[in-house]
Amino acid sequence: MKSALIQFPGSNRDRDMVHALASVSGSAPALVWHKETALPDTDLIVIPGGFSYGDYLRSGAIAARSPIIEQVRAAARRGVRVLGVCNGFQILTEAGLLPGTLMRNASLKFVCREVLLEVANNATSFTHAYKKGQIIRCPVAHHDGNYFADPDTLATIEGNEQVAFRYSGGTNPNGSINDIAGVFNAEKNVLGLMPHPENLIEPAHGGTDGRALFEGVLEMVEA
Amino acid sequence: MSIPNEPPITPELVAAHGLSDEEYQKVIELIGREPSFTELGIFSAMWNEHCSYKSSKKWLRTLHTTGARVVHGPGENAGVVDIGEEQVVVFKMESHNHPSFIEPYQGAATGIGGILRDVFTMGARPVAAMNALRFGAPEHRKTRHLVSGVVAGIGGYGNCFGVPTVGGEVEFDARYNGNILVNAFAAGLADKNKIFLSEAKGVGLPVVYLGAKTGRDGVGGATMASAEFDDDIEHKRPTVQVGDPFTEKRLMEATLELMATGAVVAIQDMGAAGLTCSAVEMGAKGGLGIELDLDCVPVREENMTPYEMMLSESQERMLMVLHPEKEAEARAVFEKWELDFATVGLTTNDLRFRILWQGTEVANLPIRELGDEAPEYDREWELPPPPAAPERNLPATDIAEALLALIGSPDLCSRRWVWEQYDTLIQSNSLQLPGGDAGVIRVEGHPKKALAFSSDVTPRYCEADPFEGGKQAVAECWRNLTATGAEPLACSDNLNFGNPEKPQIMGQLVGAIRGIGKACRVLDFPVVSGNVSLYNETNGVGIPPTPTIAGVGLLDDWSKMARIGFAAQGELILLVGAPQNWGTHLSQSQFLNHLHGLSDGPPPPVDLTCEKTTGDFVRALTRKGITSAVHDCSDGGLAVALAEMAMAGDLGATIDPPPGNTPAASFFGEDQSRYLLTIRPQNLESVQALAKAQSISCQLIGTTGGDILKLGDARAISVARLKEAHERWFPRYMGDN
Numbered sequence: 001m002k003s004a005l006i007q008f009p010g011s012n013r014d015r016d017m018v019h020a021l022a023s024v025s026g027s028a029p030a031l032v033w034h035k036e037t038a039l040p041d042t043d044l045i046v047i048p049g050g051f052s053y054g055d056y057l058r059s060g061a062i063a064a065r066s067p068i069i070e071q072v073r074a075a076a077r078r079g080v081r082v083l084g085v086c087n088g089f090q091i092l093t094e095a096g097l098l099p100g101t102l103m104r105n106a107s108l109k110f111v112c113r114e115v116l117l118e119v120a121n122n123a124t125s126f127t128h129a130y131k132k133g134q135i136i137r138c139p140v141a142h143h144d145g146n147y148f149a150d151p152d153t154l155a156t157i158e159g160n161e162q163v164a165f166r167y168s169g170g171t172n173p174n175g176s177i178n179d180i181a182g183v184f185n186a187e188k189n190v191l192g193l194m195p196h197p198e199n200l201i202e203p204a205h206g207g208t209d210g211r212a213l214f215e216g217v218l219e220m221v222e223a
Numbered sequence: 224m225s226i227p228n229e230p231p232i233t234p235e236l237v238a239a240h241g242l243s244d245e246e247y248q249k250v251i252e253l254i255g256r257e258p259s260f261t262e263l264g265i266f267s268a269m270w271n272e273h274c275s276y277k278s279s280k281k282w283l284r285t286l287h288t289t290g291a292r293v294v295h296g297p298g299e300n301a302g303v304v305d306i307g308e309e310q311v312v313v314f315k316m317e318s319h320n321h322p323s324f325i326e327p328y329q330g331a332a333t334g335i336g337g338i339l340r341d342v343f344t345m346g347a348r349p350v351a352a353m354n355a356l357r358f359g360a361p362e363h364r365k366t367r368h369l370v371s372g373v374v375a376g377i378g379g380y381g382n383c384f385g386v387p388t389v390g391g392e393v394e395f396d397a398r399y400n401g402n403i404l405v406n407a408f409a410a411g412l413a414d415k416n417k418i419f420l421s422e423a424k425g426v427g428l429p430v431v432y433l434g435a436k437t438g439r440d441g442v443g444g445a446t447m448a449s450a451e452f453d454d455d456i457e458h459k460r461p462t463v464q465v466g467d468p469f470t471e472k473r474l475m476e477a478t479l480e481l482m483a484t485g486a487v488v489a490i491q492d493m494g495a496a497g498l499t500c501s502a503v504e505m506g507a508k509g510g511l512g513i514e515l516d517l518d519c520v521p522v523r524e525e526n527m528t529p530y531e532m533m534l535s536e537s538q539e540r541m542l543m544v545l546h547p548e549k550e551a552e553a554r555a556v557f558e559k560w561e562l563d564f565a566t567v568g569l570t571t572n573d574l575r576f577r578i579l580w581q582g583t584e585v586a587n588l589p590i591r592e593l594g595d596e597a598p599e600y601d602r603e604w605e606l607p608p609p610p611a612a613p614e615r616n617l618p619a620t621d622i623a624e625a626l627l628a629l630i631g632s633p634d635l636c637s638r639r640w641v642w643e644q645y646d647t648l649i650q651s652n653s654l655q656l657p658g659g660d661a662g663v664i665r666v667e668g669h670p671k672k673a674l675a676f677s678s679d680v681t682p683r684y685c686e687a688d689p690f691e692g693g694k695q696a697v698a699e700c701w702r703n704l705t706a707t708g709a710e711p712l713a714c715s716d717n718l719n720f721g722n723p724e725k726p727q728i729m730g731q732l733v734g735a736i737r738g739i740g741k742a743c744r745v746l747d748f749p750v751v752s753g754n755v756s757l758y759n760e761t762n763g764v765g766i767p768p769t770p771t772i773a774g775v776g777l778l779d780d781w782s783k784m785a786r787i788g789f790a791a792q793g794e795l796i797l798l799v800g801a802p803q804n805w806g807t808h809l810s811q812s813q814f815l816n817h818l819h820g821l822s823d824g825p826p827p828p829v830d831l832t833c834e835k836t837t838g839d840f841v842r843a844l845t846r847k848g849i850t851s852a853v854h855d856c857s858d859g860g861l862a863v864a865l866a867e868m869a870m871a872g873d874l875g876a877t878i879d880p881p882p883g884n885t886p887a888a889s890f891f892g893e894d895q896s897r898y899l900l901t902i903r904p905q906n907l908e909s910v911q912a913l914a915k916a917q918s919i920s921c922q923l924i925g926t927t928g929g930d931i932l933k934l935g936d937a938r939a940i941s942v943a944r945l946k947e948a949h950e951r952w953f954p955r956y957m958g959d960n
Contacts, residue, residue, distance in 0.1 A: 009560060010469050012385030016651040051383040054469025107959070110378045112646045141382070141646045199648045204665060204781070 001221040003029035004042040006072065008063045013049030013086065013196065020198035021046070024214040034066040043221040044081045045072055047088030049141075049196060059102065059144045060090030069095050081125060081217060082190040086142055089182070089192030098185055098192045099157055100149035105142070106175025112141040115171035117181055117195060120163040124188040127164055129216035135168050136209040138195040145194040147176035147183075157183060164191055229260050236260075240267035246598050253592050261529045261578065261585045265593070268496035268534055269503060272757050275597035278723040279755045282736040286750045287743040292712055293751055294415065300341040300492065301411075302751025303418055304713045306666070306777050311418065312674060313347035314410035315752035316355075316715040316773040320759055322463040323405040327372025331405050332380035332466040336538050338409040339384060340492040343475045344541065346419040346482050347411025350650060351664050352381050354407050355392040355678045355717070355771045356641075359400030361633050361956055366395070369403055370641075371957065376466075377407070378644040383468035384475075387653050388645035389662025390676050392771075395633045396683075401761025406717045408678060408773040412666065419482060421491040421501075423509035423544045423570050428488060430502070430513060430568040431550075433557055434474045434540040436523035440464045441497070441536025451722060451760040470539040470562070477560040478541060484556070486549030493540040499533045501542040502568075503576055507594040512571035517580040521563040529580040544570060604729035609688035609825050612810055617819065620887040622937035625818055626862045629891075631948035632817050633956070635859050640953035659787045659871070660706040660855055663778065673781035677703035677774055681858065682767035683811050684826030689731045689768055691826050693738025698829045698895060700774040701746050702855045705838040706898060708785050708845035709776025711746065716753035716772055721765020723757045731768040732757075739770060745831035746838075748774065785845045785853035788872030792928040794851055794901040796876060797910065798861065799921050800837035804883040806860050806892025813859045814891035827893050834896040840919050841898045849906055856897040862890035862934055864899050869932045869942050870949060878925035880935035890934060901927055 003021050007014050014031075022028040030040045034052075039045065052063035063069070069091075076082050076097055084092040092098040105111060117138050119130040130136065149157060154177065157163060164182035172179050174194070182193025197210030230236060237247045240263055250258055250266050258266065272278060288296040294311055295303035301315035319334025335352065342349050354377055359366045370393075381388055386409065441464035481487060489509065491501040498515070506513040517532050527535075545553055550566070557564035571577075576593060578586040629635050642657040654673055655663035661677040679699040685692025697714065704711040716739060721728040743750055759766040778784055798805055809815050810824025844850050852872065856864040869875055881889035902910055907923065914921035933939040 009473050010383070012383070012472065013649060016649065019651055050385065051469060051472075054383060054467065056469070109375070110382055110644050110646070112382075112648060113643050139648050141648060143382075196648070199651055204654060205651065 008052035011050035049086030060094040064094035118168040125220040129212035316408040318756035328376035331376030342411040347413035357404035360397035515568035606730035636952040675709035675776040689734025690738040693735035697742035704776030714774035719769040787854040789874040790851040875929040
């Protein structure tokens with residue numbers, strides 16, 4: 001699998017993501033600086049977590065205007081898979097590649113803990129290695145993860161099965177509407193989620209529940 | 224705010240700069256004339272307690288600072304310790320007490336920023352952070368605000384920068400009402416042959432300024448941090464710096480990238496006393512002069528005076544001496560990261576520190592004397608004999624009730640509310656999170672190695688007997704590292720005390736340093752870095768002596784690492800290193816302190832030889848894979864330790880009735896050098912034989928299993944009930960539910 005990882009000034013879970021992709025697919029992603037104006041040939045584009053531009057203005061807002069985002073947008077239109085985790089999710093919503101927005105956590109505090117996720121839609125290239133309704137463990141670490149969408153958008157997302165993951169078992173850590181932890185675009189080739197599957201992929205992490213997400217994409221690409 | 228450039232030097236102005244009459248006379252003798260205003264500011268910055276260690280130096284020299292693994296001890300930005308295979312761990316703990324009291328969010332945030340910079344300035348990528356926090360009484364009107372601001376500030380900076388916070392301490396005591404303590408620790412990893420130092424080399428080389436622009440924030444901060452507080456302390460808010468972790472993250476990436484190009488001759492971060500301290504340090508260490516042209520310094524405010532530029536503590540800045548032929552390459556790296564890069568001066572061979580501004584020389588000082596000839600004091604000290612053990616007639620204790628009260632008390636309850644605001648997972652190497660004996664991370668890129676971190680001190684012990692308290696802080700840190708199976712390597716000391724001009728406070732400092740020195744020597748646990756924070760007093764009342772010890776240990780194989788939680792049903796619980804009756808020493812315990820309001824008597828003594836033998840024994844068992852859980856017994860004694868093991872493993876235990884007839888002392892005594900272990904029943908005989916051969920006490924005290932904790936004849940408590948009591952206090956206090 002060929003993957004590309006976009007780096008912004010302030011990205012800080014880029015190394016975690018590189019490690020996860022390398023561990024699952026056997027090859028490290030190409031690193032793409034945000035000022036680049038072209039993407040390498042790739043099966044998967046990943047926007048990692050962090051605090052791009054220090055979260056100044058709004059999380060993800062400045063990064064979403066970076067030169068490389070136009071390329072990401074074009075690639076997504078062509079059907080290339082795009083995964084945004086945490087700050088990557090925020091950037092994708094700010095760029096208009098995913099619906100809704102991520103507000104400050106309801107507690108107003110940064111939260112780093114393990115939560116439970118329900119796999120809401122497994123009929124996608126990102127989630128097919130999970131069972132529908134499966135409950136998995138996954139850590140979160142964010143300050144702005146409170147997902148929100150207006151009623152019409154929400155109805156569309158729900159009606160079109162665009163919800164990928166929901167916080168489960170009363171573990172919603174941020175006040176997200178409908179317990180939404182991750183969403184797809186309408187075509188299901190772009191996924192954004194607040195939790196960090198890349199931090200739960202090997203026994204040393206205390207579990208491997210996040211691994212199937214990467215394995216699932218790998219399997220689709222290699223198939 | 225604008226400080227007029229050249230006011231006349233009056234006695235009042237000298238005093239306002241924290242210099243005594245004798246110190247000012249020494250300035251005049253050194254330079255042979257009255258200093259300019261800028262020069263007075265520079266002397267004030269270099270000769271204050273914070274930068275010069277003038278009260279503590281004599282005693283700090285007595286510490287144990289060398290060892291086979293020590294690459295660089297105290298005197299550099301951080302200590303450097305060999306972890307084998309050409310790799311080193313670089314670490315330090317430093318206080319940011321005064322600023323954090325005045326402005327908790329920014330004070331704590333910039334404390335984290337400062338300590339991270341100390342680590343990556345040496346060429347190491349930060350891999351772990353800890354913080355030791357001490358607040359006033361929970362009921363004090365400012366405490367909640369300070370807790371909230373400090374924790375948010377630490378999280379705000381560390382999370383954005385991208386370093387996992389793996390451990391720390393939080394305690395409350397009314398004696399910190401007017402002076403909270405924020406001690407921040409960071410550790411990084413580097414290759415042994417790629418360590419960068421501050422010593423400048425070569426004449427006529429460019430001195431380059433890197434990072435963020437200089438503003439007026441923090442002017443006079445180091446001098447402020449060397450003074451007592453009074454009721455008008457709020458007015459000092461403008462001396463607190465403002466942090467920008469986003470810039471710091473870029474500064475780290477750019478610095479590490481630049482170092483890889485081979486362009487860097489010497490590097491020093493701008494911390495306390497900013498440009499002044501960093502330039503003097505680089506020059507004085509290298510036996511060179513430094514000339515700075517302030518017109519080249521990137522500034523973010525207009526009309527800054529030389530005084531302000533030299534004393535600004537604006538954050539996220541570095542000073543470097545570069546190889547001139549690599550300057551263009553270096554500039555490109557910094558431009559990529561959108562950071563300022565300006566050549567602001569050069570190294571000279573005249574040993575002078577010269578400052579030019581708008582074409583005139585505004586300071587011309589002997590550079591060595593600024594650093595090395597700072598005043599040094601042998602302050603008067605007195606150390607009263609330790610208190611005798613008082614006779615006590617305590618009422619009979621309901622052990623179960625006492626345990627529930629203790630684990631739900633402000634000092635022993637769960638700190639989850641705090642550490643869930645810190646990113647504990649970033650970098651994907653965290654093996655043990657806060658809440659255990661020590662934080663543990665994998666050494667990235669190595670299949671087996673891991674590093675353990677712990678920060679410890681018991682201020683009430685130090686107050687009752689500074690020498691024993693100093694010993695205990697080191698021993699407990701060493702013990703916590705050992706409990707994970709790690710070999711303790713070295714430590715950093717962060718000495719927080721009151722006003723050293725008072726003989727009884729100076730006595731506390733002397734006693735504690737002697738205790739630390741003794742323990743570090745016997746345990747072979749050298750001090751490789753540290754920081755002294757004095758004048759932690761408000762309206763003449765000092766904090767309890769608080770010498771925080773932050774230690775680092777090495778696990779050669781993390782798959783054998785021990786955790787504190789009970790691991791399986793039906794395992795045997797051993798108490799190692801304890802007296803016949805399990806526990807005996809109640810003076811200065813949480814039990815007497817919290818439940819009976821008694822704070823008299825001596826702290827538990829530490830037998831360092833026994834500490835070492837016991838710890839080595841426990842570590843060896845863990846490394847052989849024999850222990851399934853290990854926990855040290857510290858604050859709150861045996862009962863609290865057992866409860867913590869039960870809660871962490873979500874598994875109960877049944878403990879025998881203790882020998883003797885003093886169950887309160889057995890369960891709540893805080894005797895030192897004790898560990899609790901669990902092992903499989905078939906290993907009992909061999910473990911006890913090993914212990915016997917080394918004359919180590921190793922008593923079988925109970926069995927794991929079920930969902931209740933039953934301590935001898937006391938009423939059983941469900942693990943769920945323990946957890947509820949343990950988790951309740953903090954969020955409720957902070958108003959979360």
